[in-house]
Amino acid sequence: xxxxxxxxxxxxxxxxxxxxxxxxDIKTVFLDTLSYSEENSQKVIELGQLIETSVHxxxxxxxxxxxxxxxxxxxxxxxxxxxxREDTFIKGYMIGMVQGLKSFPNEIIMEVENGAYYDFINYxxxxxxxxxxxxxxxxxxxxxxxxxxxRVHKGDEGLEFSDIYIYLTGEHFTSTISRVMSYxxxxxxxxxxxxxxxxxxxxxxxxAILYNKNGDYEKAYSIIDGITSDLSKExxxxxxxxxxxxxxxxxxxxxxxxxxxxxxxxxxxxALNKIDYHIYxxxxxxxxxxxxxxxxxxxxxxxxxxxxxVAFEDKNxxxxxxxxxxxxxxxxxxxxxxxxxxxxxxxxxxxxxxANYLTTLxxxxxxxxxLIEYVEEKDExxxxxLDGFANSKDFSKWKKRK
Numbered sequence: 001x002x003x004x005x006x007x008x009x010x011x012x013x014x015x016x017x018x019x020x021x022x023x024x025d026i027k028t029v030f031l032d033t034l035s036y037s038e039e040n041s042q043k044v045i046e047l048g049q050l051i052e053t054s055v056h057x058x059x060x061x062x063x064x065x066x067x068x069x070x071x072x073x074x075x076x077x078x079x080x081x082x083x084x085r086e087d088t089f090i091k092g093y094m095i096g097m098v099q100g101l102k103s104f105p106n107e108i109i110m111e112v113e114n115g116a117y118y119d120f121i122n123y124x125x126x127x128x129x130x131x132x133x134x135x136x137x138x139x140x141x142x143x144x145x146x147x148x149x150x151r152v153h154k155g156d157e158g159l160e161f162s163d164i165y166i167y168l169t170g171e172h173f174t175s176t177i178s179r180v181m182s183y184x185x186x187x188x189x190x191x192x193x194x195x196x197x198x199x200x201x202x203x204x205x206x207x208a209i210l211y212n213k214n215g216d217y218e219k220a221y222s223i224i225d226g227i228t229s230d231l232s233k234e235x236x237x238x239x240x241x242x243x244x245x246x247x248x249x250x251x252x253x254x255x256x257x258x259x260x261x262x263x264x265x266x267x268x269x270x271a272l273n274k275i276d277y278h279i280y281x282x283x284x285x286x287x288x289x290x291x292x293x294x295x296x297x298x299x300x301x302x303x304x305x306x307x308x309x310v311a312f313e314d315k316n317x318x319x320x321x322x323x324x325x326x327x328x329x330x331x332x333x334x335x336x337x338x339x340x341x342x343x344x345x346x347x348x349x350x351x352x353x354x355a356n357y358l359t360t361l362x363x364x365x366x367x368x369x370x371l372i373e374y375v376e377e378k379d380e381x382x383x384x385x386l387d388g389f390a391n392s393k394d395f396s397k398w399k400k401r402k
Contacts, residue, residue, distance in 0.1 A: 032071070032131035032153040032162060040132070041123065044152055047159045048120035048134040051150070055109055055118045063105035068153045069098065071162035075174035076181070097177070108138070116140035117334075121147075121300050133165070137300060141336050145272060145306065147298060169239050170269030179236055180209070201227045205237065208244070217247040233263055235270075242273060254280050268293070275306070284314035301330060308340055312347075320344045332364075339374070346386050351394040358398055372399060 034040055047066065054062040073094055112118050117139045124133050132152040139145050149165035151172070164173045204223050211220035224241045231237055238260040245252040257277040264270060271294045278287035287310045295303040308323030321344045327337035338361060345354040358375075362368050375395065378384045389395050 032129065032151065034131040034152060034154045034159075036125045036132075041125075043159050044123045044132045044134055047152065047161075048123065048136070048150075051134070051161075052118065052120040052136070055105065055112055058109050058113065060102065060105040060109060064102055066160050067101060068155055068160040068162045069101070071153055071160075072101075072174060073097070075163055075172070076178050078174075078178070093181070111138075111140060116143075121298065121302075123152075134161070135298060135300075137302060139302075144276070147300075167269070168243075168272055170235060170267065176236060179234075201229045201231045205231065208240070212240075212244050217244050220244045221248060221252060235260070235264055235267070238263055239270070239273070250280065268297075271297075279310060279313060282313075284310050284316075302327070305331075305334075305337055305340070308337075312340065312344060315347075317344050317348050321348075343385060346389040349388065351389050351392045354389050355394040355398040359401075 051063060051066060054060070076097070108116075108118055117137065119137050119139075121135045121137050123135065125131075126133055129151065131154075134150040134152060136148045136150065137145070138148060147167035149167070150161040151163040151165065153160045153162040165171070166173055166176070169176055204227055208220045208223040211217070211223065221241070221244045224237060224244065227237070238256070242253065242256040242260055245256040254277070257273055257280065260270060260273055261277055271290055274290045275287050275294075278284070278290065288307055291303050291307050291310070295301070304323045305327045308320050308327060311317075311320035311323060321341065324337055324341040324344060327334065328341060331337055342354060342357055342361075345357060358371055361371060375386050376384070376390045384390060
C-alpha cells in the first residue's frame, strides 16, 4: 500500500535530513486573502490543471514551484514559540522540510508512472479561510483512494498553494507535521510548543515511524499497539496505526480501523477509513451511505466506481453493472471500470455477453492477446475470478476469431 505511506515518507524525510534524535487545530486563522470572482475561479482552474499536468509529465520542479514555502512554514510553526527563522536549529528544520517537499511530488509521480491516477477534480471557495481550495483525486487500484485539497494562496507572481488537506489523515499537512515535530523535538530544543506535548511514549512513536519507513511493519505496528498513554487516543496515531496494519494482515487492519472509528465515531474526516471498515465487515449498505456522503462533499462522480465495487462484493450485480457502465461512459480510459464490468458479467454467468464485450474492447483499441492473458491469468494465490468464463466455449470461440 505504497500510496498510503506517502505522507509518512515525507515526515520522516524531514526529520532525517536534520539528523534528529530519536479537523485542523491551527490556532491562528491564516487568511490567504483571495476573493471570490469568476476571474479568480478561472485562475484556480488553471492552477489545478498546471499541477495535474506537472504530475502527468513527471515535472516535480513545476509542482514545487507553486508552493508558497513561507506560508507553509508559518502554518507548521504556528504553535511554537519562539519562531526565529534565523535560528540555526529552525533553519535545520526548514532545510529538512524543503527536501521533503521536493521529494513529495516525486513519490506521487512514481505512483502515476506505475499506474496510479492523480486528477484535478474541482474547486470550492472557503469563506472562513477567505480563499479557494483545489481538489485532487489520488487513486491506485492496488492502494485505494485519497484526496488532496490544495489551499490556494495569492502570491506576488500569481496563484500558489500554502497547504494541503489530506483526506486520509483528516487534517492539513502542516498540522500533521507540526504534531510529529512536537513528539520528536530534542529536550533542549529552542522551539517550545504553546500546548506542549510531554508524553513518555513520544520517542516510541518516532521509533515506529522509523521502522515503518524502513519497511519493518511488524515492529512498527507492535510499538504503536503497545502505546497505552493519552497518545494512543490521538487521531494521528490511530490513522498511522491503520496505515501500518494495512501492510500486514486483514485482522490487524480491521482492529486498527475499529480502534480509530470507536475513538471518533462522528468524525466526518475519516470517511475513507470508514468505507474500508464497512467493506471489511461486509456492511455494504453502510459503506454505500458513507460513499454517498463523500460524494456530496467532493462532487466527484468517480466515486460511483467505488459504489460499483461495493455492490459487486454484495453480489448486487445488476447495480454493479449499471455503476460500472456509468464509469466506462464517463471515464473511458479507466480500464479498472471496464474490468469491473467484465467481471460482473462473468459472475452473472453471462458468458455470451462477456465474449461480446471483449470484442468491443478490441474494437476500442485493446490488444486481444493482452485481454486473453487478463482473462486467463491467476493471482498470487493461484486463483482466477474469471476462471468459469476462461474455460467456457464462448471464450474459446472468441479466442479463435480473427
